Amino acid sequence: MTALVAERAFLSELGAGCSVPCGAYARVSGNEVALSGVMLSVDGARSVRAVFHGDEPRELGRSLARHLRDERGGGDFAGWQRTL
Amino acid sequence: MSELRLATRRSPLALVQASSVQRRLSEFGVTCVLVPLETRGDHHAQVSLDQLGAQGVFAVEVQLAVLNGDADVAIHSAKDLPSTTPDGLSLTCVPERLDAADVLIGRSLAGLGPGATVATGSPRRRALLLERRPDLRVVGLRGNMATRFAAAGQSDVDAVVVAAAALERLGRMTSPPNASTPSGSCPRSAKALSRSRSETTMTRRSSCCRRSTSLTP
Numbered sequence: 256m257t258a259l260v261a262e263r264a265f266l267s268e269l270g271a272g273c274s275v276p277c278g279a280y281a282r283v284s285g286n287e288v289a290l291s292g293v294m295l296s297v298d299g300a301r302s303v304r305a306v307f308h309g310d311e312p313r314e315l316g317r318s319l320a321r322h323l324r325d326e327r328g329g330g331d332f333a334g335w336q337r338t339l
Numbered sequence: 340m341s342e343l344r345l346a347t348r349r350s351p352l353a354l355v356q357a358s359s360v361q362r363r364l365s366e367f368g369v370t371c372v373l374v375p376l377e378t379r380g381d382h383h384a385q386v387s388l389d390q391l392g393a394q395g396v397f398a399v400e401v402q403l404a405v406l407n408g409d410a411d412v413a414i415h416s417a418k419d420l421p422s423t424t425p426d427g428l429s430l431t432c433v434p435e436r437l438d439a440a441d442v443l444i445g446r447s448l449a450g451l452g453p454g455a456t457v458a459t460g461s462p463r464r465r466a467l468l469l470e471r472r473p474d475l476r477v478v479g480l481r482g483n484m485a486t487r488f489a490a491a492g493q494s495d496v497d498a499v500v501v502a503a504a505a506l507e508r509l510g511r512m513t514s515p516p517n518a519s520t521p522s523g524s525c526p527r528s529a530k531a532l533s534r535s536r537s538e539t540t541m542t543r544r545s546s547c548c549r550r551s552t553s554l555t556p
Contacts, residue, residue, distance in 0.1 A: 277463065278467075280439060293467075295463070297465075302470055
C-alpha cells in the first residue's frame with residue numbers, strides 16, 4: 256500500500272491518469288520508500304528522471320513530481336500538459 | 340456473515356485478478372461473490388484512450404456499483420484508477436505486487452528491425468519505446484489481452500506491449516521473469532521494456548469499513 260500511495264501522489268500532483276506519458280515506481284524497504292519517476296514528451300525525444308528517498312510516501316510522490324515538472328523542465332515538454 | 344460482493348471489470352484478466360482476491364479473502368473465512376461489470380473503456384474498445392479523454396474509463400462503473408450499494412468492494416488494476424479517489428470510497432488494501440515490467444510480445448526490442456511496427460494504446464509505453472528506439476513506428480492498439488495477442492500475430496505488427504503481470508496472471512508466461520528487476524531479463528519472446536504499475540487494489544465505501552482484512556503484511 257505504501258508503494259501505491261507514493262506512486263499515486265506522484266501522478267495526482269501531475270494531474271495524470273494513463274493518458275499522459277509519465278510513470279512512477281516505488282520500492283519499500285523497512286520505513287524507507289525509494290520512488291523512481293519519469294516524465295516524457297509524447298514523442299519520447301525528451302525525458303527527465305529522478306529517484307527520491309523518504310519515509311512519507313505521499314509527500315515523496317508530490318515532491319518528486321514537482322521536481323521533475325518544475326525544476327527539471329518536464330512541464331515544458333512539447334505535447335505535455337497538465338490535465339488539472 | 341453474508342456474502343461480500345466484489346465488483347470488477349468483466350474482462351478475462353480482471354476476472355482472474357478478482358478471483359485471486361476472492362480466494363485470499365476466503366482464506367480469512369470471508370465468502371465472496373463476484374459482480375462483473377462492463378466499463379465505458381470496455382464498451383468503447385475501438386476508441387483510443389486519448390479520445391475517451393477522462394480518467395477512470397475502466398474504473399468509474401465499478402466504483403459506482405459500490406457507491407450505489409450494488410457491491411461492497413471494488414477491485415481494480417491500480418493503473419486504471421484515477422489519481423484521486425471519489426468521495427465516499429477509500430483505497431483499503433493492495434495484494435502482493437507482481438512483476439511491474441512491461442514486456443514485448445512478438446520480438447524483443449533488440450530483435451526489432453529499423454522502422455519496425457509496435458502496437459500499444461498507452462501514451463506512456465509509446466513515449467518510453469520511442470525514447471529508446473526513435474526509429475520505431477508505434478501504432479495504437481486497444482482491447483483486452485486476447486486482442487493484443489491476436490495483433491502480435493498479424494503481419495503488419497511486429498510486436499505488442501503488455502504488462503508482465505498480465506501474462507503471469509493469465510498463465511501465459513513461458514518462464515518466470517526476473518521478478519526483482521523491472522527492467523531485468525524476461526523470456527525470449529517477451530523482452531522487458533520498462534516499468535509499469537501493476538497492482539490490484541480494492542476500494543470500498545468508507546462508511547462500511549468495519550471489517551479490516553489486510554491481504555498484505
